[in-house]
Structure formats: structure tokens, C-alpha cells
Amino acid sequence: MLIKSLLAINNTINSLEDIKNWIEYRNRCVQVCVDRTSFLSLANWCIDENGSLRHISGHFFSIEGIKVRTDYGAVSCWTQPIINQPEIGFLGILTKEFDGVLYFLMQAKIEPGNINCVQISPTLQATKSNYRQVHHGKQPRYLEYFVNALPEQILLDQLQSEQGSRFLRKRNRNIIIKIKDDIEINDDFRWMTLGQIKELMRYNNLVNMDTRTVLSGLNISNYISPVDDMTKMSPLGAGLILSTVTNHCYRSMEEHLSWLSTLKSKYDLLVDKFSIKDMEDWQILSDEIVRKDEQYFKVIGVKVTISSREVTSWCQPLIQPMQQGLCAFIIKKIYGVYHFLVQAKLECGNFDVMELAPSVQCLTGNIYLTDGMKPPFVDYVLNIPSERIVYDALQSEEGGRFFKEQNRNMIIEADDAFPIELPECYTWMTLGQMYKFLVFNNYLNIQSRSLISALKYSEWV
């Protein structure tokens, strides 16, 4: 039923056109104003003696300063603000079978930082503060299905990381449940197939990051059954399916684990709290916390006003990036099996020192040149002939925390001349191996998961 959902684009409850029109309509019906506001006027938020931005309830998230020391990379010590939200939220998708096809209940959700105001989001997106009703708001819709889910209803239930350069050890519970009851569908929600959601990921900034990370955990190969019509898969799709099930791997799981143990032991990551007010490279202005050289990102205060049938308004800080980034997987057939070029990457907010990142994960523009070196493979990815591009779209980071942040997401197939031998922090993994890591927490980073979620296993275009 999952494979059928992957393959069903047409003859579905809602057509792809319906869904696109619905999002467009929701966008027309709503007006979202995001106005820059000085920190002093940021209602319910305050700056403490360390320059940290905190909600007066003590809940939600805060922006705090950290000092990072590491022997990984070109810069051995720096200070930066980071989002601290030491609680595990829900990112949940509710599914149900109709006529043998699994449908996902998706939400048209507005976030202040979204480039398209409305993006396709999980059924439930709730922080612990949210669902404990710290802000005296309504209980999030459908929460009770997730809180009361029985073991047999759970298709997926994992703790997964957020962006390691922006969040301090943040994780969310990624959960997919399957229900049999009839449920009331609120206006903000629509049933979609997996194939439709993946098709919508081909558009820029339409499917939000939370949806992408939750769906990335669905290991398609667990659901293949003899009745599924695999002829609808493209040669590439069939090759990717093979990559999830094969034992013909360039390196064994034991070798990957040993490689990771070596790297995590070799590179130190020391993160200590550090007052933003004492940072030499950063300054706290009336309405932003920004580096003196204006690089990387800044923290801004905004007042958000959403007007549809009723008007809602609140203030919050957001992280605004200074430029776009690039996240790309290079794939290549080794022993006739697709392997993904995976990078062990240290980021300051990582829960476990290093996570498995895409082949290329960097800012675009000139900032990544601080040590006079470009990261490996950047030029190769950016100059790839178009016929080798498997996937290419701009995708947003979470609009509840990031202001119009988008990264170019690419999957490209390397040519035969691309070397199999790789630098120290890089290796080749099959999709099956990546899924094995994905099941356990804090191995694949969110950028990797975003790209994995875009794999269609078939081509209709």
C-alpha cells in the first residue's frame, strides 16, 4: 500500500492540480505581515544579561551565545548565537488507507519565515510547549492520535536532529501513524499520496522541511510486495530500489561504524555557553544581532500578523541567513549498485560530534573561502551537465525559526571518471546502509534526510 502510494499521482482523492490550486488559494486568502521590530518592542521576549533572547514564560526557544573549540576544519575557535530549545517536539503525519492506497494527511501551514507563506506541512507540528499549552492556545489538531497511538499503528517513530550549525542539540520526534477510524478533515488539511508529495518537492519551497525529514525515514524497500507494479519505476528508480536491498556494498556497516568511531575520536568538539555581549565578532544592535563582517547569519526580531478570517499577531526572533547554501548528493554506480557519496561533518550544535551529511553542504557565495580552499566537489556539482541531474530544487528551512532561508538541493549522478577513492571524511554508502543508520538517532543530518526524501524511485515527467 505504500508502494501504491508512491506510484499514485493520478486517480487519487485530490489531483495534483487540486493540491496546487488549494495551496495557491490558501496563499491568496491570507495576508502575512512580518515587520522588523526592535528587541525592546518584541512583546513577551527579553534580552538577558548575557545578551540571550528569551521568552518571558521561560518556554519555547531562546537565542543564546556559545563558544566553540574544535580541531576539525580551518577555524579552531569561534563564538556565535545559536537556537536553544532543549525539548523534543512532535513532527507527525497521520496516514490512512483508501482503496489499498496509503494517503498522508498534510497541512497547509503558514510560518512567518516561509518564502511561500503557505507550505505543505505534517499533520502535526508541535513543540512540547505547544502541546502542554504554555501559551494558553488551543491544543494542536490531531494531537490526540499521536499521543495515544498504539504500537501497531506506528509506521515510523524516530528522534531526528535539526540543523547542527543553528540549533544546539535539537531533536524532534518524527512519527508516522496509520489509523483506521474516519476522521474529520479540517479545511487546512488534505489527503495526499506519497507520490504526490514527492512530485511537489520538485517545485521550489512548496513542501516544508518538517515534511521532508519525516518522510525521509520511510524505507521503501520494507514495503515492496509481489503485487506492486514495479514496471512503473524508471531504470534510475529500480537502481535506487536495488541500492536499498543489496548486499553488494563498497564498505560494510562494520567498516562505516569503525570509520565514524575513528573520526569522532579524532576530532574534538567543545561547546560552552558564552555571553553574546562579550563576543568580539558579533554586535547586538537595537533590532538585530549581527556579525561585524555581516557574514553567515543574523538574528532579527519580527512582529508577525496573519490576517484571514481572524487576525493573529505575535512577536518572535528569527534567524536570517546572509546567503543561500548548496546541499548535494553525488551518486555513482559501484559494483553495478548506486552508492551515495556521504560526508562525516562536524557542526557545532551536533548531538554527537559528527553526522552523515550530503557530499556537498556549504554556503554559496564567497564565504566558504575563509581558509582559501573550497570544500571538495563543489565545482563538480555546480558544473555538472544537466543530463546528469537527478534532482534540483530550492528547498526551505523551517519557517518558524528561519527567515526566508532556502538551500539548493541537488542529486547528481557522477560520470565514470569520478574517483572512487575519497578524502578522509568521505565514504560511499548504499541507500540500504543509509536507512540502517537512519533508524538509529543522530546519524544522518537533516540536509541528508531532506535529499533522501526527494527520491522518487520513478519518473513521470
Added chain:
Amino acid sequence: MLIKSLLAINNTINSLEDIKNWIEYRNRCVQVCVDRTSFLSLANWCIDENGSLRHISGHFFSIEGIKVRTDYGAVSCWTQPIINQPEIGFLGILTKEFDGVLYFLMQAKIEPGNINCVQISPTLQATKSNYRQVHHGKQPRYLEYFVNALPEQILLDQLQSEQGSRFLRKRNRNIIIKIKDDIEINDDFRWMTLGQIKELMRYNNLVNMDTRTVLSGLNISNYISPVDDMTKMSPLGAGLILSTVTNHCYRSMEEHLSWLSTLKSKYDLLVDKFSIKDMEDWQILSDEIVRKDEQYFKVIGVKVTISSREVTSWCQPLIQPMQQGLCAFIIKKIYGVYHFLVQAKLECGNFDVMELAPSVQCLTGNIYLTDGMKPPFVDYVLNIPSERIVYDALQSEEGGRFFKEQNRNMIIEADDAFPIELPECYTWMTLGQMYKFLVFNNYLNIQSRSLISALKYSEWV
């Protein structure tokens, strides 16, 4: 060759008697003086403005204060000193095959906190400070074999946690390598079979914690071959082997992972640095940091003098427990397969909120009664008839940090009446499932691993 090593107790390079005599002889040849010393006289250590004990080099470890907040357990907020050593050390065992049997190169090592001065230790026990020669000492013996190990030499290579109530997110690299070269065997080292080491674990405080955690990662079922003589296994041993390979599990891996995601999401763990000088329950005396009610543990300063052929002397802090503890696994046949009663336990220094702990892990004495409740199953374990005891020995914590700390390690087989339904934080796992978790970091805690290492799979006594 590993199974042969498990079964080989006699007709080996060194007999069991040889090994015991060798340890006894080493104990006679050496004199270890551990004298309580005031912190002011603790050479090369100082107390900083927060009451933290630090080595003047800035390396090794420090004793720092933390404030813990959690909604798990009876106490929601407390302060305590904890060992901070934010680097990953080596715990390495070198192995080699002789006549088709795998031998482990074990060291007779003295640690100041050891109850028996000399305990059987891994080939290599080195902190990063050690092997970077911060103390200008000699390079640890055999280090180069581990640093230069090739992928095909590695039998096991995992990052594993230390005691979560005493260490702040500490991990070590547990590694076993197999070499073919002839190597020089220093007087402090002997070749032993796996069976011999496990036999020695039946004695109190003879095999050190580092050896036990490294050996716990060896999943015996990966090494079974048709030539192995399984008839040497006892019915219990054969049952345990079955438990490593079976698919007849009370709960699936997916269910266990979902159960862990639920618990890790439900319970918060917030750990912040907190000055020991500001702790209300603790006091810094001239020669110890101790709770006013003298419970749990205290930090002491010691001067260590080891006299054998030459005299070595140094000062360091140690953690001294106020009483013994109990670590016990309850096992029970479910669907005809041995299952282990596993507990998801939150400890303040845990890397990932909760780790999988033994069925019972608590202090003995009256301290665990603070909330008026005993932990589940304690009385059941302590009152078990002797014929249901699979394993029972006193085992030491690491003598480089802990002063004469020992815990009673037990494995017991429950009777038929023992309930299968368990409280929220408890579940049943097969040995195979525990090994699956063990491969990935920070799932099984060190107390669980210590018990797993004691499984003999056979009985000779």
C-alpha cells in the same frame, strides 16, 4: 576461532592457574600507597573559583559542578559534582590466533582505586591526553597497533558510554584488533582466551571494567561456524546463543525504537554548569567534597605512590562511593527464547537522555528509599533462590577514577510466575536485539555491558 577461544580454558598458552598466580605475584611485587591529601597539597591540581578541581595542564579530567533538572524520577532538581573529560580515549584489546584459537593480550594493571591493586585490563587504556603525551610520559605500549590498524584487522570498534551518574557525557572508543605479526610481550602482559577471561569474571574484582565493556561488544553469534563443538555449551548457554539469533522476539526492533523515542521525548533532562561553591547540599572541605548528609559519593584528593622496581608517585582526585550498588539482569523464557528485562534509565551525565540499563540498577542500603519507594524488582532479585542465579560477583568500577567502588553484578532466571507485563520504562529484549543496539553508540549503558560480558554460554564448574 572466537568460539574456540570461548570454549578453551585448558590446554592454552597460559593455564587459568598460571594467570591467577601471575596476578597474585604481581600484587605481591608491588606496593601501592593511596594517601588522603588535602586539595591544597594536591600537586598539579587546583580548585578554581567555582570549586572545580582541574589539572594545571588543562588536560586529563576535571571535577565540575552541575545542576540537573528532570521530570523523570522522584527528585526533580539537584546539584552534584561530576567528572568532565570531554575527549574520547582508547580501550583497546589486541588479539592474535594461535593454533586456530583467538587469544587476547591482557595487561596486569594497577590503578589507585582498585580493590585488588592489580586487575586484568585491556592491552591499551589511554586517554587522548595520554597518547598525545601531555604529561611527557612514555607512549603507552602497543598504541601504534591501534592507531595504525587497517580496516581488515578490526574485530570491533565502537564508542561506548561510561557511568551516566558520574561522568558528563563521557565515551571511550572500545576497539578489538587482530594482528598476524609476532610481537614482543612485555612482562605486564599475558595471552588469554575469551573463555579464560570470562572464567576470571566469576571472581570478585579481578577483571576490570574496561575489559568488561570492550568484550561485551563481541556478538558471539557472528562467529559460530559448523566446525565449532557446540556440545560443550550448557543448556543455558545454548539457550543464550538461540537468544542472539532468533526472530521470535517479544517486541520487534521497531517497537523498541518507538518505545525509546516515546520515553526520550516524554522525559526532559536539563544539565547546566553550577558552581560547587554555591551548592547547598554539598560542602568543600580541606580534603573532600561531600554532601552534608554524607550520601551517594564524595570527591577525595589522594597521593598515589607505586613502588616496584622503581617508584612512581602522583596526585589526583578520586570519587569514593558511600555504599555498594546492585546491577542485575532478570532473564526469562518467552516463546521458548531467553529475554532480558531491560530498563530505559535516565542518568544526569547520559549522552542521550536515557540508556538501556539492567533490570535493577541501584544503590544498596537505604538511600534508594528517598521517595519511599524501592525500585521495581530489587526484592525479587535479592531473595532469588540460589539455583536461579546464573551469575553473581562483585565487580569494580574503573580504578583510575573511582576509589574502591564495587557493585554486585547478578544475572538471575525468573520463575514461571514472574509477570511478562512490565512498568512503563521496562521491556523484554532478546540478546540479539541488545547486540543490535550495542553496535550503535549510546544505547546500552556500561552496567548492562558489564553484565553481558559475563555471559559464558557454557558451564564448567
